[in-house]
Amino acid sequence: MTIQFGGLLKEWRQTRKLSQLDLGLSANVSARHISFLETGRARPSRTMVLNLGSVLELPRGSRNAMLHAAGFAPSYRARGLEEADMAPISAALEWMLERHMPYPAMVLDRHWKIMRANRTACMMLAQMGLAVDANLIEAMLDETGLPSIIENWQEVAQHLALRLRAESTHVGGDVYLDEIAARLSDQVGDAAPGPSSGSQAIVPTRYRLGEVTFSFFSTMSQFSTAEDIALADWRIEHLFPADERTREMLVALSTGKR
Incomplete structure (x- = not known):
């Protein structure tokens, strides 16, 4: 799961045209930790996944995908206006x-x-x-x-x-x-x-x-x-x-x- 999460994280980081250092500074972690997350050497916490999703300005569906890839339940759902x-x-x-x-x-x-x-x-x-x-x-x-x-x-x-x-x-x-x-x-x-x-x-x-x-x-x-x-x-x-x-x-x- 963490390897899949790392691939998604790297893809989004590159989409946003950020270096590992840029992302680390914005997320208040080291560039080394971002590297470990992308390669699967480190496992993210649920809080870290949500933090990175916020920094990368991910759509809610993509944040759910990141959570799933890291082994966590989704945080966001789609409601009907009749609810x-x-x-x-x-x-x-x-x-x-x-x-x-x-x-x-x-x-x-x-x-x-x-x-x-x-x-x-x-x-x-x-x-x-x-x-x-x-x-x-x-x-x-x-x-x-x-x-x-x-x-x-x-x-x-x-x-x-x-x-x-x-x-x-x-x-x-x-x-x-x-x-x-x-x-x-x-x-x-x-x-x-x-x-x-x-x-x-x-x-x-x-x-x-x-x-x-x-x-x-x-x-x-x-x-x-x-x-x-x-x-x-x-x-x-x-x-x-x-x-x-x-x-x-x-x-x-x-x-x-x-």
């Missing part, structure tokens, strides 16, 4: 989604599956042929779907591919995210967004729905102290109007005016 101790979380999600009206907001999981959405987001998704439980990034691979609706698809897709690779790197590699990023790059080219993008403070996404175009930028929120495996990967995406015309149309939709 009693998740009631405050469910209420917080609803509060954020509803308070963001009339602008769209959605809850996404690690692989961009839509878990929840407010009314405006649901209306927009319906216009795109999507709904809650759909996967946004897979929808972007369908050339007759989102790519045909997003007016500035080329630059949006290039930014998205970079973002997916960054998200994959953060969790130590995610085959699914890497595959989607590669397929997006195949569609639009692997070059980074051009220098013209630098003239803008932010790159909006422009959705053409029927006769009108909505222009949005977005922010992401996460639960900063989540111990639940699934919840730690969830993000709340808040879309904001990138121009006055979009804001006016959203307000009109919310009030029933045209």
